[in-house]
Amino acid sequence: MRKMIEGSRAVAEAVALCRPDVISAYPITPQTHIVEDLSQMVADGQLDAEYIRVESEHSAASACLGAVAAGSRAYSATTSQGMMLMIEVLYNIAGMRLPLVITGVNRALSAPLSIWNDQQDTMGIRDTGWLQLYAENSQDALDMHIQAYKIAEDDRVLLPVMVCMDGFVLTHTYESVDMPEQEQVDAFLPRYNPLYRLDPEDPYTLGAFVGPEAYHEVRYVLQQDCLGAKEVVKEVARDFQKAFGRWSGDVIDTYHCDDAETIVVALGTLVGTLKDWVDARRAEGQKVGVVKLRCFRPFPGEELVEAVSGAKQVVVLEKAVSVGAQGIVASELRSALYGKATVPVACSFVGLGGRDITFDTIDEACKRAGDGETEFFAGLRTEVLEEA
Amino acid sequence: MTAAELLAVAAFDGGKEAQAFPAFGVERRGAPVMAFCRISDNPIRIRSQITTPDFVIVQDPSLMETVDVLAGLKPDGTVLVNSEHKPEELKMDTKAKVVTFPATQIALDELGRPIMNTAILGAFAGLSGLITFDAIERSISHRFGEELGERNIKAARRAYELMKEQNA
Numbered sequence: 001m002r003k004m005i006e007g008s009r010a011v012a013e014a015v016a017l018c019r020p021d022v023i024s025a026y027p028i029t030p031q032t033h034i035v036e037d038l039s040q041m042v043a044d045g046q047l048d049a050e051y052i053r054v055e056s057e058h059s060a061a062s063a064c065l066g067a068v069a070a071g072s073r074a075y076s077a078t079t080s081q082g083m084m085l086m087i088e089v090l091y092n093i094a095g096m097r098l099p100l101v102i103t104g105v106n107r108a109l110s111a112p113l114s115i116w117n118d119q120q121d122t123m124g125i126r127d128t129g130w131l132q133l134y135a136e137n138s139q140d141a142l143d144m145h146i147q148a149y150k151i152a153e154d155d156r157v158l159l160p161v162m163v164c165m166d167g168f169v170l171t172h173t174y175e176s177v178d179m180p181e182q183e184q185v186d187a188f189l190p191r192y193n194p195l196y197r198l199d200p201e202d203p204y205t206l207g208a209f210v211g212p213e214a215y216h217e218v219r220y221v222l223q224q225d226c227l228g229a230k231e232v233v234k235e236v237a238r239d240f241q242k243a244f245g246r247w248s249g250d251v252i253d254t255y256h257c258d259d260a261e262t263i264v265v266a267l268g269t270l271v272g273t274l275k276d277w278v279d280a281r282r283a284e285g286q287k288v289g290v291v292k293l294r295c296f297r298p299f300p301g302e303e304l305v306e307a308v309s310g311a312k313q314v315v316v317l318e319k320a321v322s323v324g325a326q327g328i329v330a331s332e333l334r335s336a337l338y339g340k341a342t343v344p345v346a347c348s349f350v351g352l353g354g355r356d357i358t359f360d361t362i363d364e365a366c367k368r369a370g371d372g373e374t375e376f377f378a379g380l381r382t383e384v385l386e387e388a
Numbered sequence: 389m390t391a392a393e394l395l396a397v398a399a400f401d402g403g404k405e406a407q408a409f410p411a412f413g414v415e416r417r418g419a420p421v422m423a424f425c426r427i428s429d430n431p432i433r434i435r436s437q438i439t440t441p442d443f444v445i446v447q448d449p450s451l452m453e454t455v456d457v458l459a460g461l462k463p464d465g466t467v468l469v470n471s472e473h474k475p476e477e478l479k480m481d482t483k484a485k486v487v488t489f490p491a492t493q494i495a496l497d498e499l500g501r502p503i504m505n506t507a508i509l510g511a512f513a514g515l516s517g518l519i520t521f522d523a524i525e526r527s528i529s530h531r532f533g534e535e536l537g538e539r540n541i542k543a544a545r546r547a548y549e550l551m552k553e554q555n556a
Contacts (some may be wrong), residue, residue: 003400004396004397004400004401004406006393017525066540116412117412137433166435166516168409168410168412169409169412169435172409172410173407173408173409174392174393174397174406174407174408174409175394175405175408175432176400176405176406177394216539269435270435272433272434273433273435273436275433276433276434354412356412356436356437357435357436358439359436384491
Protein backbone atom coordinates (compact mmCIF):
# COMPACT_ATOMS: atom_id res chain seq x y z
CA MET A 1 0.00 0.00 0.00
CA ARG A 2 1.31 3.41 -0.92
CA LYS A 3 1.39 5.92 1.91
CA MET A 4 3.04 9.12 3.07
CA ILE A 5 5.10 8.43 6.19
CA GLU A 6 8.28 9.41 7.98
CA GLY A 7 11.39 7.50 6.87
CA SER A 8 11.91 6.13 10.39
CA ARG A 9 8.34 4.84 10.47
CA ALA A 10 8.81 3.19 7.07
CA VAL A 11 11.86 1.34 8.38
CA ALA A 12 10.14 0.34 11.64
CA GLU A 13 7.22 -1.11 9.68
CA ALA A 14 9.59 -2.93 7.31
CA VAL A 15 11.49 -4.43 10.24
CA ALA A 16 8.21 -5.55 11.81
CA LEU A 17 7.26 -7.23 8.50
CA CYS A 18 10.51 -9.23 8.78
CA ARG A 19 9.17 -10.71 12.07
CA PRO A 20 12.20 -10.24 14.34
CA ASP A 21 12.17 -12.37 17.50
CA VAL A 22 14.38 -9.99 19.48
CA ILE A 23 14.96 -6.24 19.29
CA SER A 24 17.47 -4.47 21.46
CA ALA A 25 18.52 -0.86 21.06
CA TYR A 26 19.52 2.25 22.92
CA PRO A 27 17.90 5.48 21.71
CA ILE A 28 20.13 8.13 20.11
CA THR A 29 19.26 10.99 17.75
CA PRO A 30 18.48 10.66 14.84
CA GLN A 31 17.84 6.90 15.17
CA THR A 32 15.32 7.24 18.00
CA HIS A 33 12.07 7.31 16.04
CA ILE A 34 12.76 3.87 14.54
CA VAL A 35 13.21 2.07 17.84
CA GLU A 36 10.45 4.11 19.54
CA ASP A 37 8.02 2.95 16.86
CA LEU A 38 9.15 -0.66 17.22
CA SER A 39 8.95 -0.65 21.02
CA GLN A 40 5.45 0.83 20.73
CA MET A 41 4.43 -1.98 18.35
CA VAL A 42 5.74 -4.56 20.84
CA ALA A 43 4.03 -2.83 23.79
CA ASP A 44 0.74 -2.65 21.87
CA GLY A 45 0.91 -6.34 21.06
CA GLN A 46 1.12 -5.68 17.29
CA LEU A 47 4.58 -7.20 17.03
CA ASP A 48 5.38 -10.53 18.65
CA ALA A 49 8.99 -9.84 19.59
CA GLU A 50 11.01 -9.46 22.74
CA TYR A 51 12.18 -5.86 23.20
CA ILE A 52 15.24 -5.86 25.44
CA ARG A 53 15.93 -2.49 27.04
CA VAL A 54 19.60 -1.90 27.78
CA GLU A 55 21.84 0.77 29.29
CA SER A 56 24.16 1.27 26.29
CA GLU A 57 24.77 0.42 22.67
CA HIS A 58 27.50 -2.03 23.68
CA SER A 59 24.83 -3.94 25.57
CA ALA A 60 22.29 -3.63 22.74
CA ALA A 61 24.74 -5.20 20.30
CA SER A 62 25.67 -7.86 22.88
CA ALA A 63 22.00 -8.76 23.48
CA CYS A 64 21.51 -9.12 19.74
CA LEU A 65 24.67 -11.19 19.41
CA GLY A 66 23.35 -13.62 22.00
CA ALA A 67 19.89 -13.68 20.47
CA VAL A 68 21.16 -14.56 16.99
CA ALA A 69 23.62 -17.09 18.40
CA ALA A 70 20.65 -18.81 20.08
CA GLY A 71 18.88 -19.01 16.72
CA SER A 72 16.67 -15.89 16.75
CA ARG A 73 16.19 -13.25 14.12
CA ALA A 74 17.28 -10.02 15.80
CA TYR A 75 17.36 -6.29 15.05
CA SER A 76 18.99 -3.15 16.36
CA ALA A 77 19.60 0.40 15.20
CA THR A 78 22.16 2.97 16.14
CA THR A 79 24.14 5.96 14.91
CA SER A 80 27.32 7.96 15.43
CA GLN A 81 28.68 7.79 19.01
CA GLY A 82 26.44 4.82 19.75
CA MET A 83 27.89 2.96 16.79
CA MET A 84 31.40 3.74 18.03
CA LEU A 85 30.51 2.24 21.41
CA MET A 86 29.30 -0.91 19.62
CA ILE A 87 32.49 -1.48 17.66
CA GLU A 88 34.00 -4.22 19.79
CA VAL A 89 30.79 -6.23 19.57
CA LEU A 90 30.37 -5.52 15.84
CA TYR A 91 33.68 -7.25 15.11
CA ASN A 92 32.57 -10.20 17.25
CA ILE A 93 29.20 -10.53 15.50
CA ALA A 94 30.90 -10.71 12.09
CA GLY A 95 33.64 -13.02 13.37
CA MET A 96 31.03 -15.38 14.86
CA ARG A 97 29.21 -15.29 11.51
CA LEU A 98 25.90 -14.13 13.00
CA PRO A 99 23.34 -12.80 10.50
CA LEU A 100 22.15 -9.77 12.47
CA VAL A 101 20.64 -6.76 10.72
CA ILE A 102 21.23 -3.27 12.11
CA THR A 103 20.12 0.08 10.77
CA GLY A 104 23.15 2.34 10.74
CA VAL A 105 21.64 5.81 10.76
CA ASN A 106 24.32 8.12 9.38
CA ARG A 107 25.42 10.99 11.61
CA ALA A 108 28.64 12.95 12.16
CA LEU A 109 31.15 12.00 14.87
CA SER A 110 32.35 14.03 17.85
CA ALA A 111 34.26 16.20 18.50
CA PRO A 112 32.89 18.78 17.92
CA LEU A 113 29.47 17.39 18.78
CA SER A 114 27.09 17.29 15.84
CA ILE A 115 23.80 15.46 15.49
CA TRP A 116 23.60 16.11 11.74
CA ASN A 117 24.20 13.88 8.77
CA ASP A 118 27.35 12.67 7.14
CA GLN A 119 28.77 9.16 6.75
CA GLN A 120 31.86 9.17 8.97
CA ASP A 121 30.27 6.72 11.42
CA THR A 122 29.46 3.81 9.09
CA MET A 123 32.63 4.41 7.05
CA GLY A 124 34.56 4.08 10.32
CA ILE A 125 33.36 0.49 10.78
CA ARG A 126 34.01 -0.60 7.21
CA ASP A 127 36.65 -3.19 8.20
CA THR A 128 34.51 -5.13 10.69
CA GLY A 129 33.27 -7.80 8.27
CA TRP A 130 29.74 -6.37 8.13
CA LEU A 131 28.06 -5.94 4.78
CA GLN A 132 26.92 -2.36 4.15
CA LEU A 133 24.07 -1.16 1.96
CA TYR A 134 23.34 2.59 1.52
CA ALA A 135 19.76 3.80 0.95
CA GLU A 136 18.88 6.49 -1.58
CA ASN A 137 15.34 7.16 -0.32
CA SER A 138 12.78 5.82 2.15
CA GLN A 139 11.56 3.15 -0.27
CA ASP A 140 15.12 1.96 -0.77
CA ALA A 141 15.69 1.88 3.02
CA LEU A 142 12.49 -0.08 3.56
CA ASP A 143 13.24 -2.60 0.79
CA MET A 144 16.87 -3.00 1.88
CA HIS A 145 15.87 -4.24 5.34
CA ILE A 146 13.81 -7.04 3.82
CA GLN A 147 16.68 -7.87 1.45
CA ALA A 148 19.25 -7.57 4.26
CA TYR A 149 17.85 -10.49 6.28
CA LYS A 150 17.67 -12.60 3.14
CA ILE A 151 21.31 -11.85 2.32
CA ALA A 152 22.60 -12.21 5.89
CA GLU A 153 20.88 -15.54 6.56
CA ASP A 154 21.92 -17.12 3.26
CA ASP A 155 24.13 -20.16 4.03
CA ARG A 156 26.72 -18.84 1.57
CA VAL A 157 26.99 -15.58 3.54
CA LEU A 158 26.15 -15.87 7.27
CA LEU A 159 27.36 -12.36 7.94
CA PRO A 160 25.69 -9.34 9.53
CA VAL A 161 24.30 -6.56 7.33
CA MET A 162 24.10 -2.88 8.15
CA VAL A 163 21.51 -0.86 6.25
CA CYS A 164 22.90 2.68 6.20
CA MET A 165 20.45 5.57 5.92
CA ASP A 166 21.18 9.28 6.14
CA GLY A 167 20.10 10.73 9.48
CA PHE A 168 17.39 13.42 9.33
CA VAL A 169 17.59 13.50 5.51
CA LEU A 170 15.72 10.18 5.53
CA THR A 171 14.82 9.42 9.14
CA HIS A 172 12.93 12.68 9.66
CA THR A 173 11.55 13.21 6.16
CA TYR A 174 8.01 12.41 5.11
CA GLU A 175 7.73 10.95 1.64
CA SER A 176 5.65 8.31 -0.10
CA VAL A 177 6.51 4.63 0.09
CA ASP A 178 4.90 1.44 -1.11
CA MET A 179 4.61 -0.77 2.00
CA PRO A 180 4.49 -4.48 1.15
CA GLU A 181 1.90 -6.84 2.60
CA GLN A 182 2.87 -9.31 5.33
CA GLU A 183 2.11 -12.31 3.07
CA GLN A 184 4.47 -10.97 0.39
CA VAL A 185 7.30 -10.57 2.90
CA ASP A 186 6.61 -13.97 4.46
CA ALA A 187 6.85 -15.60 1.04
CA PHE A 188 10.11 -13.80 0.23
CA LEU A 189 11.70 -14.16 3.66
CA PRO A 190 10.95 -17.48 5.41
CA ARG A 191 11.56 -17.92 9.13
CA TYR A 192 15.25 -18.00 10.04
CA ASN A 193 16.45 -21.58 10.16
CA PRO A 194 20.01 -21.46 11.53
CA LEU A 195 22.65 -23.97 10.55
CA TYR A 196 24.15 -23.69 14.03
CA ARG A 197 22.73 -22.33 17.26
CA LEU A 198 23.64 -22.28 20.91
CA ASP A 199 21.64 -24.97 22.67
CA PRO A 200 22.14 -26.25 26.26
CA GLU A 201 21.08 -29.75 25.12
CA ASP A 202 23.81 -29.81 22.50
CA PRO A 203 26.44 -27.40 23.74
CA TYR A 204 29.25 -25.91 21.68
CA THR A 205 31.49 -22.85 21.95
CA LEU A 206 31.31 -19.79 19.77
CA GLY A 207 34.08 -17.24 19.34
CA ALA A 208 36.55 -19.12 21.48
CA PHE A 209 40.32 -18.65 21.69
CA VAL A 210 42.13 -19.59 18.50
CA GLY A 211 45.91 -19.75 18.29
CA PRO A 212 48.22 -18.79 15.44
CA GLU A 213 47.76 -22.25 13.92
CA ALA A 214 44.18 -21.42 12.78
CA TYR A 215 43.31 -17.71 13.24
CA HIS A 216 44.93 -16.83 9.91
CA GLU A 217 42.62 -19.31 8.13
CA VAL A 218 39.50 -18.09 9.96
CA ARG A 219 40.15 -14.57 8.69
CA TYR A 220 40.83 -15.94 5.19
CA VAL A 221 37.43 -17.66 5.16
CA LEU A 222 35.74 -14.49 6.48
CA GLN A 223 37.34 -12.47 3.68
CA GLN A 224 36.41 -15.01 1.00
CA ASP A 225 32.81 -15.23 2.17
CA CYS A 226 32.41 -11.46 2.47
CA LEU A 227 33.77 -10.95 -1.06
CA GLY A 228 31.56 -13.80 -2.29
CA ALA A 229 28.49 -12.20 -0.71
CA LYS A 230 28.50 -9.78 -3.66
CA GLU A 231 26.83 -12.41 -5.83
CA VAL A 232 24.19 -13.04 -3.17
CA VAL A 233 23.46 -9.29 -2.91
CA LYS A 234 22.87 -9.30 -6.68
CA GLU A 235 20.76 -12.45 -6.59
CA VAL A 236 18.57 -11.13 -3.76
CA ALA A 237 18.07 -7.81 -5.59
CA ARG A 238 16.86 -9.75 -8.66
CA ASP A 239 14.60 -12.00 -6.58
CA PHE A 240 13.23 -8.94 -4.81
CA GLN A 241 12.42 -7.35 -8.14
CA LYS A 242 10.53 -10.48 -9.21
CA ALA A 243 8.57 -10.60 -5.96
CA PHE A 244 7.88 -6.89 -5.39
CA GLY A 245 8.39 -5.27 -8.80
CA ARG A 246 10.97 -2.78 -7.57
CA TRP A 247 14.60 -2.29 -8.54
CA SER A 248 17.01 0.22 -7.05
CA GLY A 249 20.25 -1.38 -8.19
CA ASP A 250 22.16 -4.36 -6.81
CA VAL A 251 25.73 -3.62 -5.78
CA ILE A 252 25.66 -0.44 -7.86
CA ASP A 253 23.17 1.36 -10.06
CA THR A 254 23.86 3.77 -12.91
CA TYR A 255 22.05 6.84 -14.21
CA HIS A 256 22.93 8.21 -17.68
CA CYS A 257 26.45 6.76 -17.59
CA ASP A 258 26.60 5.24 -21.10
CA ASP A 259 27.84 8.35 -22.93
CA ALA A 260 28.88 10.36 -19.88
CA GLU A 261 32.18 12.29 -19.92
CA THR A 262 31.96 13.09 -16.21
CA ILE A 263 30.64 10.44 -13.83
CA VAL A 264 29.89 11.31 -10.23
CA VAL A 265 29.99 8.49 -7.66
CA ALA A 266 28.07 8.79 -4.39
CA LEU A 267 26.30 6.82 -1.66
CA GLY A 268 22.96 7.33 0.05
CA THR A 269 20.51 10.19 -0.38
CA LEU A 270 22.99 12.33 -2.30
CA VAL A 271 22.28 10.07 -5.28
CA GLY A 272 18.73 11.47 -5.51
CA THR A 273 19.99 15.05 -5.63
CA LEU A 274 22.56 13.99 -8.23
CA LYS A 275 19.89 12.51 -10.51
CA ASP A 276 18.09 15.87 -10.61
CA TRP A 277 21.46 17.57 -11.19
CA VAL A 278 22.21 15.22 -14.10
CA ASP A 279 18.87 16.03 -15.74
CA ALA A 280 19.49 19.77 -15.31
CA ARG A 281 23.05 19.69 -16.69
CA ARG A 282 22.14 17.34 -19.56
CA ALA A 283 19.43 19.83 -20.56
CA GLU A 284 22.32 22.32 -20.95
CA GLY A 285 24.29 19.84 -23.07
CA GLN A 286 26.74 18.53 -20.46
CA LYS A 287 27.40 14.80 -20.67
CA VAL A 288 27.22 13.77 -17.01
CA GLY A 289 26.09 10.65 -15.20
CA VAL A 290 25.82 9.15 -11.71
CA VAL A 291 26.91 5.87 -10.19
CA LYS A 292 25.09 4.91 -7.03
CA LEU A 293 27.29 2.82 -4.77
CA ARG A 294 24.50 0.80 -3.20
CA CYS A 295 26.65 -1.92 -1.63
CA PHE A 296 29.90 -0.59 -0.14
CA ARG A 297 30.90 -3.83 1.65
CA PRO A 298 31.74 -6.04 -0.10
CA PHE A 299 33.30 -3.41 -2.39
CA PRO A 300 32.07 -3.87 -5.98
CA GLY A 301 35.37 -3.01 -7.67
CA GLU A 302 34.78 -4.83 -10.99
CA GLU A 303 31.28 -3.40 -11.41
CA LEU A 304 32.52 0.12 -10.71
CA VAL A 305 35.41 -0.24 -13.16
CA GLU A 306 33.02 -1.35 -15.86
CA ALA A 307 30.61 1.52 -15.13
CA VAL A 308 33.19 4.35 -15.16
CA SER A 309 35.91 3.21 -17.59
CA GLY A 310 34.44 5.04 -20.59
CA ALA A 311 34.33 8.43 -18.85
CA LYS A 312 36.89 11.24 -19.13
CA GLN A 313 36.79 11.89 -15.38
CA VAL A 314 35.26 10.47 -12.23
CA VAL A 315 34.34 12.62 -9.25
CA VAL A 316 33.63 10.85 -5.97
CA LEU A 317 31.58 12.89 -3.51
CA GLU A 318 32.40 11.68 -0.02
CA LYS A 319 30.64 12.42 3.26
CA ALA A 320 33.52 10.92 5.26
CA VAL A 321 37.22 11.65 5.64
CA SER A 322 39.94 9.12 6.36
CA VAL A 323 41.83 11.77 8.30
CA GLY A 324 45.50 11.78 7.35
CA ALA A 325 44.90 9.77 4.20
CA GLN A 326 42.50 10.13 1.26
CA GLY A 327 38.85 9.86 0.40
CA ILE A 328 37.83 6.32 1.28
CA VAL A 329 35.67 5.44 -1.72
CA ALA A 330 37.95 7.33 -4.12
CA SER A 331 41.07 5.46 -3.01
CA GLU A 332 39.32 2.09 -3.22
CA LEU A 333 38.03 2.99 -6.68
CA ARG A 334 41.52 4.06 -7.83
CA SER A 335 42.83 0.77 -6.52
CA ALA A 336 40.15 -1.16 -8.44
CA LEU A 337 41.01 0.77 -11.63
CA TYR A 338 44.76 0.13 -11.30
CA GLY A 339 46.02 -1.72 -14.36
CA LYS A 340 42.54 -1.80 -15.94
CA ALA A 341 41.69 1.74 -16.98
CA THR A 342 43.31 5.17 -16.77
CA VAL A 343 40.34 7.42 -16.03
CA PRO A 344 41.34 10.01 -13.39
CA VAL A 345 39.45 9.87 -10.08
CA ALA A 346 39.01 13.01 -7.99
CA CYS A 347 37.64 13.10 -4.46
CA SER A 348 35.57 15.96 -3.12
CA PHE A 349 34.50 15.97 0.51
CA VAL A 350 30.97 17.34 0.82
CA GLY A 351 28.17 17.72 3.32
CA LEU A 352 30.07 17.04 6.54
CA GLY A 353 28.10 17.57 9.74
CA GLY A 354 24.88 18.31 7.85
CA ARG A 355 26.20 20.96 5.45
CA ASP A 356 23.60 21.29 2.70
CA ILE A 357 24.65 19.82 -0.66
CA THR A 358 23.30 21.86 -3.57
CA PHE A 359 23.78 21.90 -7.35
CA ASP A 360 26.43 24.60 -6.70
CA THR A 361 28.37 22.16 -4.49
CA ILE A 362 28.30 19.50 -7.22
CA ASP A 363 29.25 22.00 -9.95
CA GLU A 364 32.19 23.20 -7.85
CA ALA A 365 33.40 19.63 -7.30
CA CYS A 366 33.27 18.81 -11.03
CA LYS A 367 34.92 22.09 -12.03
CA ARG A 368 37.83 21.64 -9.61
CA ALA A 369 38.24 18.01 -10.67
CA GLY A 370 38.34 19.18 -14.31
CA ASP A 371 41.03 21.71 -13.34
CA GLY A 372 43.18 18.85 -12.07
CA GLU A 373 42.58 18.88 -8.31
CA THR A 374 42.44 15.37 -6.89
CA GLU A 375 41.50 15.76 -3.19
CA PHE A 376 39.63 18.78 -1.84
CA PHE A 377 36.77 20.02 0.33
CA ALA A 378 33.98 21.64 -1.70
CA GLY A 379 32.03 24.59 -0.33
CA LEU A 380 34.46 25.69 2.38
CA ARG A 381 33.28 28.90 4.07
CA THR A 382 36.29 31.17 4.20
CA GLU A 383 34.78 33.38 6.94
CA VAL A 384 34.67 30.35 9.28
CA LEU A 385 38.24 29.36 8.39
CA GLU A 386 39.48 32.88 9.12
CA GLU A 387 37.86 32.82 12.56
CA ALA A 388 39.47 29.47 13.27
CA MET B 389 7.31 20.58 11.21
CA THR B 390 3.75 19.42 11.94
CA ALA B 391 2.37 21.92 9.40
CA ALA B 392 4.84 20.74 6.72
CA GLU B 393 4.03 17.11 7.47
CA LEU B 394 0.26 17.77 7.26
CA LEU B 395 0.78 19.62 3.98
CA ALA B 396 2.69 16.67 2.53
CA VAL B 397 0.11 14.14 3.69
CA ALA B 398 -2.78 16.20 2.28
CA ALA B 399 -0.97 16.76 -1.05
CA PHE B 400 -0.24 13.03 -1.34
CA ASP B 401 -3.86 12.26 -0.50
CA GLY B 402 -4.84 14.53 -3.39
CA GLY B 403 -2.73 12.47 -5.83
CA LYS B 404 0.53 14.43 -5.75
CA GLU B 405 4.02 13.48 -4.65
CA ALA B 406 5.33 15.35 -1.63
CA GLN B 407 8.33 15.59 0.67
CA ALA B 408 8.38 17.30 4.09
CA PHE B 409 11.45 17.72 6.23
CA PRO B 410 12.78 19.89 9.06
CA ALA B 411 15.57 22.41 8.61
CA PHE B 412 18.69 20.73 9.84
CA GLY B 413 19.01 22.82 12.98
CA VAL B 414 17.50 22.75 16.46
CA GLU B 415 13.90 21.56 16.42
CA ARG B 416 11.68 22.24 19.41
CA ARG B 417 8.39 24.04 19.87
CA GLY B 418 8.94 27.65 20.90
CA ALA B 419 12.37 28.13 19.30
CA PRO B 420 12.52 29.65 15.80
CA VAL B 421 12.49 26.70 13.42
CA MET B 422 12.05 26.10 9.72
CA ALA B 423 10.49 23.19 7.94
CA PHE B 424 10.19 22.56 4.21
CA CYS B 425 7.69 20.95 1.89
CA ARG B 426 7.97 20.11 -1.79
CA ILE B 427 4.86 19.21 -3.79
CA SER B 428 5.14 17.81 -7.31
CA ASP B 429 3.35 15.79 -9.97
CA ASN B 430 6.51 13.65 -10.30
CA PRO B 431 8.59 11.62 -7.82
CA ILE B 432 10.82 13.93 -5.75
CA ARG B 433 14.50 12.98 -5.70
CA ILE B 434 16.35 16.13 -4.62
CA ARG B 435 17.42 16.44 -0.96
CA SER B 436 18.81 19.97 -0.80
CA GLN B 437 17.13 22.39 1.55
CA ILE B 438 14.75 24.82 -0.13
CA THR B 439 16.42 28.20 -0.75
CA THR B 440 14.16 29.72 -3.43
CA PRO B 441 10.60 28.93 -2.29
CA ASP B 442 7.41 29.67 -4.22
CA PHE B 443 5.57 30.01 -0.96
CA VAL B 444 6.62 31.14 2.51
CA ILE B 445 4.41 30.65 5.55
CA VAL B 446 5.22 32.70 8.67
CA GLN B 447 3.59 31.20 11.75
CA ASP B 448 4.93 33.80 14.19
CA PRO B 449 5.17 37.38 12.85
CA SER B 450 7.55 38.45 15.66
CA LEU B 451 10.18 36.32 13.88
CA MET B 452 10.28 38.87 11.08
CA GLU B 453 12.30 41.17 13.36
CA THR B 454 15.17 38.66 13.55
CA VAL B 455 14.81 36.37 10.52
CA ASP B 456 14.72 37.44 6.86
CA VAL B 457 11.63 35.43 5.99
CA LEU B 458 11.70 36.78 2.42
CA ALA B 459 15.19 35.41 1.66
CA GLY B 460 15.11 33.65 -1.71
CA LEU B 461 11.34 34.00 -2.18
CA LYS B 462 10.56 34.08 -5.90
CA PRO B 463 9.25 37.48 -7.18
CA ASP B 464 6.04 35.80 -8.37
CA GLY B 465 5.77 33.89 -5.08
CA THR B 466 3.54 34.36 -2.06
CA VAL B 467 4.20 35.02 1.60
CA LEU B 468 1.42 34.07 3.98
CA VAL B 469 1.71 35.67 7.42
CA ASN B 470 -0.18 34.88 10.59
CA SER B 471 -1.20 38.42 11.50
CA GLU B 472 -4.23 40.51 12.48
CA HIS B 473 -2.87 43.34 10.32
CA LYS B 474 -3.57 44.10 6.69
CA PRO B 475 -0.76 43.07 4.29
CA GLU B 476 0.22 46.68 3.48
CA GLU B 477 0.56 47.46 7.21
CA LEU B 478 3.39 44.93 7.46
CA LYS B 479 5.45 47.06 5.02
CA MET B 480 7.23 44.02 3.59
CA ASP B 481 9.91 44.85 1.04
CA THR B 482 9.03 42.37 -1.70
CA LYS B 483 7.53 42.03 -5.17
CA ALA B 484 5.88 38.80 -4.04
CA LYS B 485 2.25 38.68 -3.02
CA VAL B 486 1.72 39.31 0.72
CA VAL B 487 -1.31 37.73 2.41
CA THR B 488 -2.29 37.89 6.08
CA PHE B 489 -4.78 35.92 8.14
CA PRO B 490 -5.45 35.66 11.91
CA ALA B 491 -4.23 32.07 12.50
CA THR B 492 -3.67 32.54 16.23
CA GLN B 493 -7.19 33.89 16.74
CA ILE B 494 -8.71 31.04 14.72
CA ALA B 495 -6.72 28.48 16.72
CA LEU B 496 -7.71 30.07 20.07
CA ASP B 497 -11.38 30.17 19.01
CA GLU B 498 -11.55 26.61 17.74
CA LEU B 499 -8.94 24.74 19.77
CA GLY B 500 -8.51 26.92 22.85
CA ARG B 501 -4.74 26.83 22.29
CA PRO B 502 -2.51 28.89 19.99
CA ILE B 503 -1.44 25.93 17.84
CA MET B 504 -1.92 27.13 14.29
CA ASN B 505 -0.88 24.18 12.10
CA THR B 506 -4.31 23.21 10.87
CA ALA B 507 -5.45 26.80 10.29
CA ILE B 508 -2.31 27.31 8.22
CA LEU B 509 -3.03 24.18 6.25
CA GLY B 510 -6.53 25.45 5.45
CA ALA B 511 -5.21 28.86 4.46
CA PHE B 512 -2.55 27.35 2.19
CA ALA B 513 -5.13 25.18 0.46
CA GLY B 514 -7.52 28.09 -0.02
CA LEU B 515 -4.80 30.34 -1.34
CA SER B 516 -2.75 27.97 -3.51
CA GLY B 517 -5.44 25.68 -4.90
CA LEU B 518 -2.82 22.88 -4.76
CA ILE B 519 -4.73 20.84 -2.18
CA THR B 520 -8.47 20.16 -1.98
CA PHE B 521 -10.33 20.66 1.28
CA ASP B 522 -11.40 17.01 1.15
CA ALA B 523 -7.79 15.91 1.31
CA ILE B 524 -7.18 18.24 4.24
CA GLU B 525 -10.12 16.86 6.17
CA ARG B 526 -8.87 13.31 5.67
CA SER B 527 -5.29 14.08 6.67
CA ILE B 528 -6.42 15.95 9.79
CA SER B 529 -8.77 13.24 11.01
CA HIS B 530 -6.11 10.63 10.28
CA ARG B 531 -3.57 12.52 12.36
CA PHE B 532 -5.73 13.81 15.25
CA GLY B 533 -8.51 11.25 15.57
CA GLU B 534 -12.23 12.01 15.92
CA GLU B 535 -12.76 14.65 18.62
CA LEU B 536 -9.59 16.71 18.24
CA GLY B 537 -9.77 16.16 14.49
CA GLU B 538 -13.24 17.70 14.34
CA ARG B 539 -12.08 20.92 16.00
CA ASN B 540 -8.98 21.09 13.85
CA ILE B 541 -11.05 20.64 10.72
CA LYS B 542 -13.20 23.60 11.86
CA ALA B 543 -10.06 25.71 12.25
CA ALA B 544 -8.83 24.65 8.82
CA ARG B 545 -12.22 25.35 7.23
CA ARG B 546 -12.40 28.88 8.66
CA ALA B 547 -8.96 29.72 7.30
CA TYR B 548 -9.72 28.02 3.97
CA GLU B 549 -12.93 29.99 3.46
CA LEU B 550 -11.34 33.24 4.55
CA MET B 551 -8.64 32.84 1.89
CA LYS B 552 -11.21 31.88 -0.75
CA GLU B 553 -13.22 35.03 0.06
CA GLN B 554 -10.18 37.32 0.09
CA ASN B 555 -8.97 35.99 -3.25
CA ALA B 556 -12.32 35.62 -4.99
